[in-house]
Amino acid sequence: MIKVKNLVKKFDDKVVLDSINTTFEPGKVNLVIGRSGSGKTVFMKCLLGLLIPEEGELYYGNKNFYSLSESEQKNIRKEMGVVFQSGAIFDFFDVEGNVRFPLDMFSNMNNKEKIDRVNFCLEKVNLQGTNKLKSSELSGGMKKRLAIARAIALNPKYLFFDEPNSGLDPQNAVTIDELIYNLTHEFNTTTIVNTHDMNSVIKIGEKVIFFYEGNLWWEGSNDNILKTDNKELKDFIFASSLAQKLLETL
């Protein structure tokens, strides 16, 4: 479980996150939605400890992350798997090298175990047999899936995805959503996904929080989001002309 208390993040004088409070439970896909620039990435980077907020607390289980020593933080980091918006595939490794990297750095596995684990992870994301491909030889969807394979290599308790569907065609996007959902339920991870894709919201949003101008504006799930009467959230959901057309015909 991840718990956020009164988190405030500023850049100079500009408040990007204004006193955020929320909880993310294990075995659930938690979505953070909002317009571009609403603070989703900054929020995730605060959760990852890549950015340090000016105020607030962050709990992983019962541990207050920001007040831990570096080595204690490192122990929690080993339980995190992160898929960055760009995929962040290491271009100095091939496919196998990317998945193997966290194993080399942090596991006590022998070579055979590592290879087995790499193949297991690649299979999970449907990339079996691509071990020796270079990152430049992968399509956008494959890169995202490789990033997911690397993220799950160390069997993480916490999974983070920043706009996993951006730049993908609808079919690939659905595949990624299904992957996120299945991994979360199979391994009981606490999963947090930044997105502005309404398809994902409806399909996998077991918990949804909506950021508006740096505030946590609305909290709910895919069950009740379409029935909201929150004006800003409605504007966000029904922004596309397709959605607007549907709304009119209903």
Next chain:
Amino acid sequence: MSLFDGITDYLLVMQKTFTRPVKFKTIAKQVIHEMYYLGVESLPIVCFLSLFIGIVVMIQIAFQMESPLIPKYTAGFITRVVIIYEFSPTIMSMLLSGRVGSRIAAEIGTMKVTEQIDALEVMGINSASYLILPKIIAFVLIMPVIITFSIFSGLFGGYLITMGTGEIPTSEYFYGLRAFFTPFEVTYALIKSLFFGFIIASISGYYGYIVEGGALEVGKNSTKAMVQSSIFIIIFDVILTQIFLG
């Protein structure tokens, strides 16, 4: 960004690079790779440029040496001094900052904007150390080799002129190369190359590491890496000359 802020930031990144660095075992392969990539692959252009500088220096001197009062071996002597003291260690380093510096900055900068550095940090890996340190180690180790190649190519260029023109006899040239020679000259050149190797790799690594934005900023910082490395090479050339020869 003022120069002072720049230097403080640079020192912070270097501090991160060298305090609690990654284990050498994890970067050993990378060091070898970089020595090849940054060093060995630079050798052809280094030798080519040095050869022609040796040729040009000799032609210039031969033209100036109309006076019978100046002994002919002076040409070899001057060529040696020019090449060993300044051209090979200093000017060659400045040329290398264009090739090697911009490569380092572009490579690390691209990793920054594609969040590869964030990915390392999230895993609890010291990204500055993991990425910049192998380049510094590799380039500092390979620089004396590069400069040695440069020196020999330059002197060989001078030799070619003695063959081609007959203005300066080859034997006089070789006599000049050895005249008043102290091994310290070479030591001095190699010491300078170590400093300049560090300057190029660390400043370029820094400029790559601090990129924010996208491809445009990567390009800008690559250029800055080259310009700043060159400036600091000149500054340290003056300082080192004062220390060792002053």
